[in-house]
């Protein structure tokens with residue numbers, strides 16, 4: 461069993477190291493989402509002295525706002541992108557092996573209403589199974605009209621011929637991010653939240669040799685030396701590229717995806733639903749998640765990147781309207797338990813104006829003249845391969861001795877072979893037994909969401925939670941599962957955290973106020 465490290469101790473230890481003027485890190489990774497965590501884990505486990513810096517909380521950005529799928533990307537098959545699908549299905553299989561406490565084998569159904577589509581999807585999914593090879597999660601099969609109606613009780617039966625059932629992975633995104641940060645710490649690296657990179661240091665040849673870092677809590681600034689700096693800031697990559705070179709060209713445009721969370725009663729199925737082509741040609745999923753159902757997503761270009769993107773009325777109405785064709789009852793706005801939006805960086809269109817959907821979703825590495833290493837694109841599913849590719853590239857560019865990655869078979873913190881998916885606390889994996897010991901018959905602070913006081917203490921002590929939002933949004937998923945209920949328990953969570961972190965009444969008041977303001981944006985009025 462992997463030892464747990466007390467977070468307050470880690471933060472103190474790191475702050476001491478940041479004060480050491482003679483210390484040079486091998487790698488500073490900017491960004492604590494899927495990509496940065498993947499790069500930092502690969503680097504530290506190759507033996508490099510690694511520091512990951514996240515300006516807010518781990519997975520605060522896109523990495524807590526995904527559709528929660530660990531998937532090969534069926535839709536990329538339609539675009540003929542077999543290489544991308546092959547890479548993603550391998551990664552899907554590796555992630556399921558390395559984090560079996562978080563990645564579940566999920567069946568999906570595509571309902572079919574025409575013989576042409578039946579042939580198209582059946583053949584496509586057989587190819588999908590074949591591409592995955594021995595890492596396949598199960599074979600796709602055709603299911604009858606009756607079986608489809610039983611599996612999706614609310615489905616529109618007019619013209620229904622049957623369905624294609626296939627397998628993909630389903631996971632908890634921010635929990636995986638936290639477990640990855642813990643794995644980095646367990647391997648001797650540092651992954652720290654609430655620290656921001658505000659500048660880059662360069663030597664006399666104008667090559668990058670460190671970063672300026674600001675502690676978001678104390679305001680203290682540090683000059684930190686490093687042999688390589690990686691920009692893994694998702695939709696914010698251009699901000700760092702501009703710090704490196706004020707005349708750098710824009711590399712990305714930003715596309716927004718929105719999800720709604722509804723009660724399971726609207727979609728009381730154990731199978732996820734996949735609609736390959738909605739009325740306007742998009743893909744829509746309804747995925748069972750923590751005893752609720754997540755429905756989405758949209759794909760809309762937006763002007764600016766933000767850590768708290770807002771869903772538009774148009775996106776919300778589109779999802780509600782489309783979902784109602786497959787659900788037992790037509791969900792109303794008042795039925796939505798939470799609405800969340802996430803931003804995807806897409807390669808900025810070149811001249812000739814491609815549409816966002818047509819732009820490749822594979823990842824991309826950019827090395828600037830001053831040797832800033834930028835990595836963007838890809839998906840959660842391929843975070844490990846992105847990390848491996850990035851570290852390989854750094855070794856090549858900086859003429860380091862080549863070391864082999866060990867992440868393909870590395871267990872992620874929390875790894876547990878036996879998982880009871882019906883247990884509301886299943887996602888703690890190997891930490892669960894220790895946590896239960898502490899519970900000792902304790903009452904839930906939220907009965908409906910099954911959240912216990914011990915989880916809050918645990919989040920502060922071992923999972924680097926610093927704010928009420930960290931606990932309610934990313935250590936537990938209360939904000940996404942029921943935003944109203946999360947606001948109700950926020951004062952209790954703040955009190956428990958204050959006891960752990962030795963904070964005063966003013967901190968509690970400020971935390972509850974700012975959390976309530978934020979959570980209100982996840983509620984449809």
Ligand SMILES: Cc1cc2nc3c(=O)[nH]c(=O)nc-3n(C[C@H](O)[C@H](O)[C@H](O)COP(=O)(O)OP(=O)(O)OC[C@H]3O[C@@H](n4cnc5c(N)ncnc54)[C@H](O)[C@@H]3O)c2cc1C
Nearest residue numbers: 491493494495515521522523527529657694717839840841
């Ligand atoms: C709507 C939607 C649904 C998706 N669904 C899926 C899915 O089901 N399955 C899948 O595999 N993929 C999915 N993806 C893709 C996947 O979520 C992303 O590829 C992945 O989360 C991107 O991670 P990232 O680390 O690159 O970016 P982010 O998660 O945005 O992380 C970047 C981080 O950098 C930090 N940062 C920025 N500037 C600084 C600075 N100066 N100093 C320090 N830190 C900084 C930010 O705070 C942020 O936390 C989805 C994407 C979207 C948009």
